[in-house]
Amino acid sequence: MNAPNQSGWKPSMQAVEEGVDHGPATTTGNRALMLEEPLIFEIGHTETTGVDLPPVDPDATTRLSDFARSEPIGLVGLTEPETVRHYTRLSRQNYGIDLGFFPLGSCTMKHNPRLNEKVARLPGFADIHPLAPQGSVQGALQVIYELGEWLKTLTGMPGIAMSPKAGAHGELCGILAIRAAHTANGNPREVVLVPESAHGTNPATAAFAGYKVEDIPATAEGRVDVDKLKARLGPDVAAVMITNPNTCGLFEKDFRTIADAVHDAGGYVYCDGANFNAIVGRVRPGDLGVDAMHINLHKTFSTPHGGGGPGSGPVVFSEALTPFAPLPHVIEEGGEYHLVEEESAGESADTFGRMTAFHGQMGMFTRALTYMLSHGADGLKQVAEDAVLNANYILRAMEDILHAPFADSGPCMHEALFGDRDFEGDLSTLDLAKGLIDEGFHPMTVYFPLVVHGAMLVEPTETESKASIDQFITAFRSLVERAKAGDETLKNAPYHAPRRRLDETAAARRPKLSWTGLEEQT
C-alpha cells in the first residue's frame, strides 16, 4: 500500500499537531491562504457598481404608469476586482471534485470534463432562445434528439422525455406517466410500493401523485424480499419504485422476476436510476423489465453538480408508457427536427401535459452528449467496470475492521456500505465523517440508507486512481481504529476546516435567512 502522502509529511510528525500549536492569533483572523470573508452587504456600497452603464436620466419620460419604483431595493454593489476577490475567497472555503476524493454515496461525484464546459459555451448553444423559430435552431434540436437516442440505446428502452429538470423531477415525470396510463385504463389505482432503503424523493413523489406509499420489505441480505412483494401485489398496486443497483450497494438479482410479477398484476415498474453509473454500458434496464427510469445526467454523465444543481433528469419509457410522455418533445423527419409543443397531433394525444416552461436543461444536454461521445460504447462500459472495481476494492479493504452489513451478499456494485455498530461509546458515523474532513477528504454519504445504523455509503467512482483510493483507505482505517478505541478527540473534529462544527440547532430555532441590515444587528 502506498505511503499516505508523498509530500515529505510523515505520521511521526503528528506530535506537532497533538499540542495544537497554531501560533498566536492573527490580527485579521486570516490564516495565510485561508482568508476570512465578510458578506457583500458589509463591504459593498449602494452607490458602487461594477458595470458601466449610463446614469439614470431623472427627466426621461417613462411608460411605467403608476408603478415606478420609489423605494430603494436595498442592494449594494462592488467593483469588478472586489467582486472577483470576494467570490474567489469564498470558493476556497469549498471542497470540490477538482480538489480531491469525494466518495459521496449515491451522488456519483465524478470528474467533470472541461471539454463539456467549452462546448456548452459555444454561442450556437449558449446564446439561442428557447422560442426561436425552429428553422434557426436545427442544431440544438438535433442535440436533444441525439442525446435522447443515446439514452434509449443505453437503456434499451423505446421512449424518452427530455424535459425534467432534475432527478426528482424525472421521478415525478415517471410516476405521472404511470398514473396517466392507469387512468386511461379507467382506474389510477391507489398504492405505490417503495423499499425502506429508497431515496426520500421516492415516497415524496408517489405521495405527490396522489398515491398511498407502502414499504417493500427487505431480506437480511439487503435485497427486496421477492415473496413478500409478490404477496402484496394486487389490483390496488399502481407501481413499484425500486432503485437498482439498490441503495445498499447491491444488484437486485431478482429484478426481472419482480418486474414480471408486477406486470402480471397490471402494475408498472419504476426504476430509480440514481445508481446507473454502476451498470452504464454493461446492462440495459430495458432487459430487466423496467417501464420508466430517470437518468441523472449530473451523476452518470458528468454534468457538474454546481454546489447543488442545476441537474437534469430525462426519463426513458417502455412501449406501454411512451404515449403518456410530457410535452414538448423532439421528432425527426427526413433530416429535419421538429419540436412538438401542442397537445393535438396523433402521437401526443395522450400526453399528461407539460412539466416546465421550455424544453429541459439544454446546457446539461450539450455537456452529457459531449461526455458520451468522448467515452463511446466501450468507454462507458469501462466506466461502470472501474467504478464497481473501485468500490469492491474499498469494501474488501475495510471489512476486517468495519461493520459491513452486506459484505456477504455478493459483490457490491459501485458503492460500499458500512455501519458504526462497533464504534466505542458515543462515537458515531458523524464523528468519523468529520475526521475525514481533517484528513483532506470529503466524507461519504452518512446516515443513508436508513436501514443500517450509522450508515456510511462510499462511492469512489471511476475517476479515482489506485493511489488515490489507497490513500483514502489508509486514512479511513486509521479513523475507524480511533473510533473503535474511543478516541474522544474525534467528537470535536474537524479541527482544520474553514469552520469548526456549526450549531445547526440554533440555526433552526431562530432562523436567520436573510441579511437584515446593521440597524437590526445586535
Next chain:
Amino acid sequence: MRYLPLTDTDRAEMLQSVGANSIDDLFIDVPDVAQLDGPIRDLPMHASEMAVERHMKARAAKNLAAGDAPFFLGAGAYRHHVPASVDTVIQRGEFLTAYTPYQPEIAQGTLQMLFEFQSQVARLYGCAVANASLYDGSTACWEAVAMATRVTKRKRAVLSGALHPHYSAVVKTMAQFTGDSIADSAPAIAAEADLDGLIARIDDETACVVVQYPDILGRLCDLSRVAEAAHARGALLVAVNTEPVALGALRSPGEMGADIVVGEGQALGVGLQFGGPYLGLFAVRDPKHVRQMPGRLCGETTDAEGKRGFVLTLSTREQHIRREKATSNICTNSGLCALAFTVHMTLLGEEGMRRLAAENHRLACLAADRLAQVPGVSVLNGAFFNEFTLMLEGRRARDVVRELAERGILAGVSLGRLYPGVEALEHALLVAVTEMTTEEDIDALAIGLHDALGKATPVSGATQQEYAE
C-alpha cells in the same frame, strides 16, 4: 481513455485483492437475460477531444445565435449582457464541482453565497425571506400554488389569463394529480377587463390568485388591487415575475401586497441556453410562512469557536426527512445559476440595477415609438417595461416571424405560438428590448415589418409550416 486513471496493471492487482478472476465476477448478480457479450451495439466507440469538439461544433454552427442577428425575443427568457467576471467565477472548480452543502465546515463558499443570494432576491422582490432557488420560474409558480393550498387549506387557484401560458400549463398539469382546481382563461386584450375578470373569479374557496407582473403581453397591472380583493376573501396573492431587471424600475410585488413572489432569474447572469438550466426564485413576504416554503434554505449560525458560519436549515420540510409528508419532492436547487445571478447582482448593486432598468426602458420606449410608425403596426400596451405587444394588421405574427427569420432578423415571439387556436392573438407579436439592442437593430426590425406587412396576405400555411416556427 483520457478520463480513466486505472491502468490495466492496477485493474489486475485490484481484481486479485478482491478475490475476483475477472471483472465479470463482480457482475454475477446481473441475471442472464440482461448479460451482454460486449459493448452496447449501435453506438460509436470512444473519441478524442478534438473529434468530439468537431462533432459538437458542427451542431452549434447550424443555429442562429442571438448575438448574430437583430434579436427581440423574450416571453420568459431574456438576453442581457453578462459581465465576463460572472463566468470566471462560476467556472472555479470549487464552485463548479462541489455538491449540495451537506458538510457545512467545507462548504462555506456555497453557503455564504446562498445567504447573499437569498438576501438579494428577498430585497428585489420586497419580501422577508427567499429560498436558495428552485428549478425555474414555471416550476416555482406551481410550488407557489401548492404552498398557498397548504397555508389556506383550500384547493382552488385562480390564474390570470395573462400568466405565461407555459406556466399555466405546468400548474394545470400538476393540479390534475393533486386534485386542486385551477381556474384560468385566455388574456383579454384590454388590461382593465383582464383585471376585473380576474377579481370577479376570486371566491371563498380560493387559495390563491396568480398574477404575472409585467404580464405575458408586457403590461403592468395594479397588484395592490388584486391583493386587496384576494385578502378580503382570505386568499393569497402569488405574483410571478419573469424579468427581474424590471424590478430595478418598478415597485416590488411585495410592496404591492403579494404574499408569495416567484419568478425566473435567468435574465441576470444566466444566458439564454435554449431554455435551461434556468433559475427559479421563490420568496414570501410574511416570515411566518417560512416553514411552508419548498426548497432549500440557508441560515446563519456560529461554529464551535463562535465564528459566524452558514448551514442549510429547516430541512425537516424536505423530502429526505419527511419523505411522503415533505412540502415538495424537490431535491436539488439551481446552485450554479444562483451563483451566476448573485455575482451579476453584486456587480450591478443598487445603482447598477437602477441604471440597467432605465436603459432597458429607454430603448424599449424608443423601439415602441419607432415600430408604431410602421404602417399596419400598432402598440397594444399603455404601460410596459422592456417588452410590449405589437398588433400586425392583416398578417399572422407566426408567418411574419418565420419570414423575418429567413432574412436573419429574430423579430420576437408570436403569441399565436404561445396561444394556439386563440384567434384574437394570432396577429400579436411580443417584442422584447434590452440594453443589448442597438438602434440599428430596431431599424432593421422596423424595415422588416414594413416589408412583411406591405405584402399581400399569403394563403394560410399547411401543417408542415406549423413545424417551421
Next chain:
Amino acid sequence: MPRYFTDEHEWIDFEDDTATVGITDYAQEQLGDIVFVELPEIGKSLDKGDDAAVVESVKAASDVYAPITGEVTETNAALEDEPALVNTSPEEDGWFFRMNVGDADELEGLMDEDAYKEFVDNL
C-alpha cells in the same frame, strides 16, 4: 390527578373533562434538541390516533398523535418562541395541547407511570 402514557411516548393528564398532552422525557431525549413544534388548531376535532402535532429536531420530524378522541381546546403558545422547553421541561412547561375528553372509555388502553417505565426499560 392521574397521569397516563401511550406507547408513542406521550403523557396525558386528566383534570375534569380536559386532557393535557405532551411528550415524555424519554421521547425528548431520543429526539435531541427540539427546534420547532407545530401545534394543532384550536377547535380541531381529532380521533384517537390522528396526527395532532409535529415535533422537529434538526434532522428529524416526528408526529404526535391524538391519544384519545376529542376537540383541541388550548395549545401551549410558549412553545412557539421557545421550543427548547420540550427539552428542559418535557413533562411540565413543555406541554403541547389540551383537549376535551370525547370518550372516557379510551383511557383504558393507556399505561400508568409504572407500566410506562417498564415499557421503556424493555425498549
